[in-house]
Amino acid sequence: MNKYRVDKEWLWLVLEGWSNYLPRKIHLVACGGTALTLQDIKPSTKDVDFLVPIKEEYDSLIYTIRKLGYENTTGFGWSRGDSLVFDLFPGSRVYITELLESPLKRGNHTLIKKFKKITVCLLNDYDLIITKMFRGSVVDIEDCLSLIRNRGKNINIQKLVSRYKETAQYDVNPERMNQNLDALLRHLPKSFLK
16 A cells, blocks of 8 residues: 555455454445456555444444544544545445435445455446446546456446436436436446447
8 A cells, every 4th residue: 555545455354453343244346447356356445445334333333443543524424634544434325425225235246355344345337337337436436447348248328228227216316417428428338338
Protein backbone atom coordinates (compact mmCIF):
# COMPACT_ATOMS: atom_id res chain seq x y z
CA MET A 1 0.00 0.00 0.00
CA ASN A 2 1.20 3.48 -0.74
CA LYS A 3 -0.15 6.53 1.02
CA TYR A 4 -2.98 6.97 -1.50
CA ARG A 5 -3.78 3.47 -2.82
CA VAL A 6 -4.71 0.11 -1.26
CA ASP A 7 -3.82 -3.27 -2.74
CA LYS A 8 -5.40 -6.64 -1.97
CA GLU A 9 -2.65 -7.99 0.29
CA TRP A 10 -2.68 -4.92 2.52
CA LEU A 11 -6.46 -5.02 2.76
CA TRP A 12 -6.39 -8.69 3.82
CA LEU A 13 -3.95 -7.79 6.61
CA VAL A 14 -6.22 -5.01 7.90
CA LEU A 15 -9.32 -7.23 7.85
CA GLU A 16 -7.48 -10.04 9.60
CA GLY A 17 -6.50 -7.56 12.30
CA TRP A 18 -10.09 -6.36 12.70
CA SER A 19 -11.24 -9.97 12.87
CA ASN A 20 -9.05 -10.59 15.91
CA TYR A 21 -10.88 -7.88 17.87
CA LEU A 22 -14.49 -8.38 16.82
CA PRO A 23 -16.86 -9.75 19.48
CA ARG A 24 -19.01 -11.54 16.85
CA LYS A 25 -18.92 -12.80 13.28
CA ILE A 26 -19.77 -10.30 10.53
CA HIS A 27 -20.29 -10.25 6.76
CA LEU A 28 -18.63 -7.65 4.55
CA VAL A 29 -19.69 -7.30 0.91
CA ALA A 30 -17.04 -5.59 -1.20
CA CYS A 31 -18.33 -3.04 -3.68
CA GLY A 32 -16.84 -0.26 -5.79
CA GLY A 33 -13.15 -0.35 -6.64
CA THR A 34 -12.56 -2.61 -3.65
CA ALA A 35 -14.47 -5.46 -5.32
CA LEU A 36 -12.41 -4.97 -8.49
CA THR A 37 -9.15 -4.92 -6.54
CA LEU A 38 -10.02 -8.10 -4.63
CA GLN A 39 -10.63 -9.82 -7.99
CA ASP A 40 -7.35 -8.57 -9.49
CA ILE A 41 -9.25 -6.58 -12.15
CA LYS A 42 -7.77 -3.39 -10.73
CA PRO A 43 -4.35 -3.38 -8.98
CA SER A 44 -5.40 -0.99 -6.20
CA THR A 45 -8.12 1.35 -5.01
CA LYS A 46 -8.01 4.80 -3.41
CA ASP A 47 -10.60 3.98 -0.76
CA VAL A 48 -12.21 0.86 0.63
CA ASP A 49 -15.93 0.20 0.12
CA PHE A 50 -17.91 -2.45 2.00
CA LEU A 51 -21.58 -3.06 2.60
CA VAL A 52 -22.41 -4.42 6.05
CA PRO A 53 -25.95 -5.69 5.39
CA ILE A 54 -26.92 -6.82 8.91
CA LYS A 55 -27.50 -3.93 11.35
CA GLU A 56 -26.20 -5.73 14.45
CA GLU A 57 -23.04 -6.69 12.57
CA TYR A 58 -22.57 -3.10 11.37
CA ASP A 59 -22.96 -1.81 14.94
CA SER A 60 -20.42 -4.37 16.19
CA LEU A 61 -17.92 -3.45 13.48
CA ILE A 62 -18.23 0.29 14.16
CA TYR A 63 -17.83 -0.29 17.91
CA THR A 64 -14.68 -2.34 17.24
CA ILE A 65 -12.98 -0.02 14.79
CA ARG A 66 -13.65 2.97 17.08
CA LYS A 67 -11.75 1.10 19.79
CA LEU A 68 -8.94 0.56 17.24
CA GLY A 69 -8.64 4.34 16.73
CA TYR A 70 -10.82 4.91 13.67
CA GLU A 71 -12.92 8.05 13.53
CA ASN A 72 -15.90 8.95 11.38
CA THR A 73 -14.48 11.34 8.77
CA THR A 74 -17.31 11.48 6.21
CA GLY A 75 -20.91 10.26 6.08
CA PHE A 76 -19.95 6.58 5.91
CA GLY A 77 -16.17 6.98 5.98
CA TRP A 78 -13.83 5.86 8.75
CA SER A 79 -10.13 6.64 9.01
CA ARG A 80 -7.27 6.48 11.49
CA GLY A 81 -5.78 9.88 10.75
CA ASP A 82 -4.28 9.03 7.37
CA SER A 83 -5.70 9.63 3.91
CA LEU A 84 -7.15 6.11 3.64
CA VAL A 85 -10.91 5.96 4.18
CA PHE A 86 -13.02 2.85 4.78
CA ASP A 87 -16.55 3.52 3.54
CA LEU A 88 -18.83 1.15 5.48
CA PHE A 89 -22.42 1.16 4.27
CA PRO A 90 -25.10 -0.29 6.57
CA GLY A 91 -27.91 -2.30 4.98
CA SER A 92 -28.37 -2.46 1.22
CA ARG A 93 -27.47 1.07 0.14
CA VAL A 94 -24.17 2.00 -1.52
CA TYR A 95 -23.85 5.80 -1.38
CA ILE A 96 -27.09 6.88 -3.08
CA THR A 97 -27.99 3.53 -4.63
CA GLU A 98 -30.51 1.30 -2.87
CA LEU A 99 -30.06 -2.26 -4.11
CA LEU A 100 -33.16 -4.14 -5.25
CA GLU A 101 -32.38 -7.08 -2.93
CA SER A 102 -30.12 -7.87 -0.01
CA PRO A 103 -26.54 -8.44 -1.11
CA LEU A 104 -26.54 -11.50 1.16
CA LYS A 105 -29.34 -13.17 -0.78
CA ARG A 106 -28.16 -16.22 -2.73
CA GLY A 107 -26.87 -15.14 -6.14
CA ASN A 108 -26.24 -11.54 -5.08
CA HIS A 109 -22.72 -12.16 -3.81
CA THR A 110 -19.71 -14.44 -4.12
CA LEU A 111 -17.66 -15.61 -1.14
CA ILE A 112 -14.02 -14.61 -1.54
CA LYS A 113 -12.32 -15.06 1.87
CA LYS A 114 -13.02 -16.00 5.47
CA PHE A 115 -11.22 -14.86 8.56
CA LYS A 116 -11.86 -15.86 12.15
CA LYS A 117 -14.81 -13.48 12.50
CA ILE A 118 -15.14 -11.81 9.09
CA THR A 119 -16.64 -13.31 5.95
CA VAL A 120 -15.75 -11.26 2.87
CA CYS A 121 -17.99 -11.47 -0.20
CA LEU A 122 -18.10 -9.66 -3.53
CA LEU A 123 -21.20 -7.85 -4.71
CA ASN A 124 -22.64 -9.46 -7.86
CA ASP A 125 -21.42 -7.99 -11.15
CA TYR A 126 -24.74 -6.38 -12.10
CA ASP A 127 -25.21 -4.51 -8.82
CA LEU A 128 -21.53 -3.59 -8.81
CA ILE A 129 -21.89 -1.95 -12.23
CA ILE A 130 -25.16 -0.28 -11.22
CA THR A 131 -23.74 1.23 -8.03
CA LYS A 132 -20.66 2.53 -9.85
CA MET A 133 -22.70 3.97 -12.73
CA PHE A 134 -25.11 5.73 -10.40
CA ARG A 135 -22.07 7.84 -9.50
CA GLY A 136 -21.04 7.84 -13.15
CA SER A 137 -17.59 9.43 -13.03
CA VAL A 138 -15.00 8.76 -15.74
CA VAL A 139 -13.23 6.35 -13.35
CA ASP A 140 -16.53 4.55 -12.71
CA ILE A 141 -17.07 4.07 -16.45
CA GLU A 142 -13.51 2.78 -16.87
CA ASP A 143 -13.95 0.37 -13.94
CA CYS A 144 -17.22 -0.96 -15.34
CA LEU A 145 -15.70 -1.45 -18.78
CA SER A 146 -12.79 -3.37 -17.19
CA LEU A 147 -15.21 -5.62 -15.32
CA ILE A 148 -17.32 -6.26 -18.43
CA ARG A 149 -14.24 -7.04 -20.54
CA ASN A 150 -12.97 -9.36 -17.81
CA ARG A 151 -16.27 -11.27 -17.67
CA GLY A 152 -16.77 -11.34 -21.43
CA LYS A 153 -19.99 -13.04 -22.49
CA ASN A 154 -20.79 -13.93 -18.86
CA ILE A 155 -22.25 -10.44 -18.56
CA ASN A 156 -25.70 -10.34 -20.10
CA ILE A 157 -26.06 -6.72 -21.24
CA GLN A 158 -29.84 -7.00 -21.60
CA LYS A 159 -30.09 -8.25 -18.01
CA LEU A 160 -27.82 -5.41 -16.88
CA VAL A 161 -29.94 -2.79 -18.66
CA SER A 162 -33.18 -4.21 -17.26
CA ARG A 163 -31.86 -4.40 -13.68
CA TYR A 164 -30.28 -0.95 -13.97
CA LYS A 165 -33.50 0.67 -15.18
CA GLU A 166 -35.53 -1.03 -12.45
CA THR A 167 -33.08 0.24 -9.82
CA ALA A 168 -33.15 3.73 -11.35
CA GLN A 169 -36.94 3.90 -10.92
CA TYR A 170 -36.37 4.21 -7.16
CA ASP A 171 -33.87 7.07 -7.47
CA VAL A 172 -34.94 10.69 -7.01
CA ASN A 173 -33.66 11.45 -10.51
CA PRO A 174 -34.13 8.35 -12.69
CA GLU A 175 -33.54 10.31 -15.90
CA ARG A 176 -30.03 11.30 -14.83
CA MET A 177 -29.26 7.73 -13.73
CA ASN A 178 -30.37 6.42 -17.12
CA GLN A 179 -28.11 8.97 -18.83
CA ASN A 180 -25.20 7.43 -16.91
CA LEU A 181 -26.18 4.00 -18.25
CA ASP A 182 -26.31 5.42 -21.78
CA ALA A 183 -22.78 6.76 -21.31
CA LEU A 184 -21.54 3.29 -20.34
CA LEU A 185 -23.31 1.63 -23.26
CA ARG A 186 -21.77 4.12 -25.71
CA HIS A 187 -18.31 3.01 -24.55
CA LEU A 188 -18.99 -0.71 -24.86
CA PRO A 189 -17.56 -2.53 -27.87
CA LYS A 190 -20.34 -3.37 -30.32
CA SER A 191 -19.69 -7.09 -29.84
CA PHE A 192 -21.14 -6.83 -26.29
CA LEU A 193 -24.35 -5.20 -27.51
CA LYS A 194 -25.42 -8.09 -29.76
